[in-house]
Amino acid sequence: MSTLVQDPVPVADAPVVPVRTSERLRSWWHLPTALTVLALAALLVFGLGSPAADSTTFRLAAEGDLNPGGIVPGDVAIPARVLAIVLAALCLVIAGVLWWASATVTALGRWRTALVVVFGLLWVIAFLDWAFHGATVDVGAMLQTMMVLAVPLAFGALSGVLSERSGVINIAIEGQLLMGAFGAVLVGSMVGSPWAGLIAAPVMSLLIGVLLALFAVGYRVQQIIVGVVLNVFAIGLTSFFFGTVMKQNPQMFNQPLRLPTLRIPLLADLPVIGRVLFEQNILVYLMWIIVAVLTVALFRTRWGLRVRAVGEHPRAADTVGINVNGTRWGNVLLGSAVAGLGGATLTIGTGVAFGEEMSAGKGYIALAAMILGRYHPVGALAAALLFAFTDALQLRLGTLPTGSGAGIPSQFLLMLPYIVTLFAVAGVVGRVRVPAADGVPYVKQ
């Protein structure tokens, strides 16, 4: 009865503050140990693994950038081994701080998260330094690749946020992306304009949305099964048309169209971030707008409050007169339309024709981004950017000239995005609050 204090008497309506243990948790050593192992690995592999003579060049500003007086340096060359050792040492310091905090049960609050994020950044730079030793890391180009790869993931993850916040599990993002990519090219080619494809993509992926809503909401079929079946259905359907009409008459049905790039003058000339943020096609700008609108809509409007109520406690929503299944239908349809835009980025966004199964698992990564992003639009975008970064890294490393770089086998590089996804999702599972009624069909008596 050590921690119980009963005098003065508790106020009846005051919020309950749970009694927390003042002792170490059973799992107190998990995080510091993991960070220490990672930091030591960075020291041994990245530090001692980089040849002492090589240096790594980080390209920040390029020719023609709006860079008055060269405020942002162009190429920065740093001795690879020195940089890696310094970064690894800093990582070890952070691990040490966490050892101390965990061992003495010192609450760090937000600082703890901040320290882990800084650790991650330092570690990634150390990795880049090692992987690119003797070569150049073009930071602007890398970010550009990341953005191109992130957009479909972000749209997919936003589709998941819309659907799952209202309580419907959306495994069918993969199928929605594929249908969007297919519809954009098909209609765009027939009309002869990528803009027609931009409109067709969300409409086409609505087909998956309607089927998902019909079975998951209307007929209360197990939602994961419906989602997987719809993905297989989308692959079958698009492959059939790809193998028949598209193959026979690509001129008519499968042209590589591209949405024009909209360049914002001056801003696009900023070094490092200019082209990434201000020289993109409309889909990228749409993504930013949708993230912002959705964040406000979910947390500041009547619609958002009702959607979240339906996803958390549908019966409570019903008892105050909210149409639970109507809300779910609406959100699943809206979500699938958003995912359709993500599909469009795969074809008319990047200027390639439709290819069989071209979504290649991006829908599942988008689902992971949604979970890692804690069912929040901004979080989903951040997670999509993280996954896209590892993918961009993999692409860049694959094209390094021989004789430079760490020479990691390409098979391992291809695994990289998925390994990062796996660890990122495993790391947050149990910490993310899933909408309580996610995946549970609502039955009105």
Add this chain to the structure above:
Amino acid sequence: MKLELRGITKVFGTFVANDAIDLVVEPGEIHSLLGENGAGKSTLMNVLYGLYRPDGGEILLDDEPVRFSGPGDAMRAGIGMVHQHFMLVPPFTVAENVMLGNEPGTFGFLDLASARRTVRELSARFGFDIDPDAVVEDLPVGAQQRVEIIKALSRQAKVLVLDEPTAVLTPHETDELMGIMRQLRDEGTSIVFITHKLREVKAVADRITVIRRGRIVGTADPSADQTELASLMVGRSVALDLDKAPAAPGEVALEVRGLGVTDADGVVLLDDVDLDVHRGEVLGVAGVQGNGQTELTEALLGLQKGARGSIRLDGAELVGRSTRQILDAGVGFVPEDRTHDALVPDFSVAENLVLDQHHRAPYATGVLLHPEAVRRRATAEVEEFDVRTGSIDDAVSTLSGGNQQKVVMARALGRDLSLFIASQPTRGVDVGSIEFLHRRIVAERDKGTPVIIVSTELDEVIQLSDRIAVMYRGGILGIVPADEDRDVLGLMMAGYTAEAAREAVAAGARTSDTTLADEGDIV
């Protein structure tokens, strides 16, 4: 507003839940709907609230017939309902919950300031102390219930239906709720108060309607005798009192020292519990639900991961042993939630009766099960415990709640025990069966078995126990004799220590329960 129900009938399949029910609630009266679990009270109110479509009959408000196609309609017509299981969204704030479905604001944007103001105004009017920005899941149940009341009142409810509102409250909170009900009545709100607790009906109701098996079986005045109300409710005469001989406790059989449970996030669920239970005594554990009782019983059974401390049963340490080893040591266990933790719904009555013993002789040898032995046991138990079932091969899910509970009790009590632990032994059981189950528990005690009874019903704890331990926020506040003053127990459930509670009672703190008891009505 005057509410009238005429000939309301509701049928589920072949089961008639409401059979031509007539009910009139006058403006400004507290009308109590009294009946056992499953009598059809909640069904009737769900019909009124538009959640169920009636199969016959009509609803009149101020003598005008109305039709509700959903709760939204009912709410607009001025009917508010506080459900037994709160209809609040746990991660939302109080203000968000109150405005949900009825949100102030322009162009679809939420006007949180106005919602906060509504909560503050109503909260001040009734003397609640509710912070509009508190997150609902962090509030104690009593406060959550007040949020529900604020929610109903913010929608201008003229008829307020309270469905079993006291089931989750401490005696003290119950008193406060009754005060609120009287205040609302005096301001002209009609209140329908649904309950099966006679004590509360007598304390607060203006009129009483008794409902049994879907029909109205009579109306009564609050001055009616409790036994009379009980027999009206059950349909035969019942003994509300439990005659039991004084305990003859033997030596200490169960010794719990420093038992603690902490979850993965460091929240203390069970805090250094010390307990002794003697042979041949019943130790009652009282407390409001969620104060560590579940964790205590589960830790005793080896169901809580990472329990610390020591549990010695007849000298043998139980901490660290598997649940099967603990069961084999002779511990009989009745979990608090029978549908989730005690029974496999699709298994037959016979199979459920041997779930904890199925791997042992005489029910099994090696990998082989002996169905004959299982059936013999089942036949005997069904007879002894008077389980009403068509056959021992029927799925246990086809039985009524009370009969399911008898199956669980029969399973736990059907062998020689070294310790018997029952959590909520009579939840959802009709008054007649309660009497029987209580007798069985006392009989087990008289055989010399140490018994632990956990119940959120203070009456039950008082009736059964020889000593009472009160739990609060994961710890044991104190262990008092069974004849301790009811008010003291009530205050302890709200977090007072035994000494502080006794002082407070001596200084004049009391509950309506004792006021009634003084008038000689309470058994």
